[in-house]
Amino acid sequence: MVRISCHSRNYGPDTPQRTLWLIKKLGFDFVTLDASTVPPQWALENVQNAAEKCRQLLSDNELAPVEYVLSDLSDGQHSVSATSYDPSRIEPVLSYFRTVCAFAGKAGFQSVMLVAGDEQPALGYEGSFDKAAQLFSRLVAAAQENGVQLCVEPGQRSILNSPDQALCMIQAVPGLCYTLDPLQWQVRGYDTQQALRLLPYTHHLHARQAATGWNKCPLEYGEIDYDLILKRMRGARWDGVITMEFWLTEPERYGNMSPIDQTIVLRYQIKQLIRKYWADTVMR
DSSP: OEEEEEETTTTOSOOHHHHHHHHHHTTOSEEEEETTTSOTHHHHHOHHHHHHHHHHHHHHTTOEEEEEEEESEEOSSSEEOTTTSOGGGHHHHHHHHHHHHHHHHHHTOSEEEEEOOOOOTTTHHHHHHHHHHHHHHHHHHHHHHTTOEEEEEOOTTSSOOSHHHHHHHHHHSTTOEEEEOHHHHHTTTOOHHHHGGGGGGEEEEEEOOOBTTBTTOOGGGOOOOHHHHHHHHHHHTOOEEEEEOOOOSSGGGSTTOOHHHHHHHHHHHHHHHHHHHOTTOOOO
């Protein structure tokens, strides 16, 4: 079954309560919760209290959690990625991730998302890839121990910036899944057909529009083929969450585009496609 969620970063910084209230007000039943909304510091202080606080916030707004977007890791001193961590400090990194996963599991999340990490000049591409693969293997196990799935988002500026590279990482790390954002591929000229090679390994999908060379373009100019994506999901009997994701980090680059308009209109389009391909599905 396909469910539709809203990313908690979409509509600008605010308190967790006000952020979740707005998401519910806009008609969502599921939320993808970013670390900027509910920081991992909550879990580091007390896992059980953090989970209970988060569950209460979600319950107050009648929202169900799907994915906790952690993005980066920490070694207890610095924010690090899967390619930039210091191997001599891997145990603090693993401890940090286990704590976050324990919180996520207790709070009811299905998955925890990380970014893939970028190429480190001193290591080169192959060295950076191998370093990330070694860490992801351990993080997959840590996540599973706490009842959640590790999802990595391949990105246009990461070591997983093509479908071929992303497929190689899946082969290198059993149990790894992806949070797939077709924008990351389309903006670099990889069309929807190529991005869908990753669908069998996709646990979660982020939805917004883009065109080749045009990041976050208006919906009417987008080249991402959501009709094809939903049709392939139906054929694969895909069971997962599509998250509406659109925020403006640099408003001056995007004119009068509104995150609310972009997410709500695309949600409507995707709901129509779900009705088209899953005639018996109850919409949420």
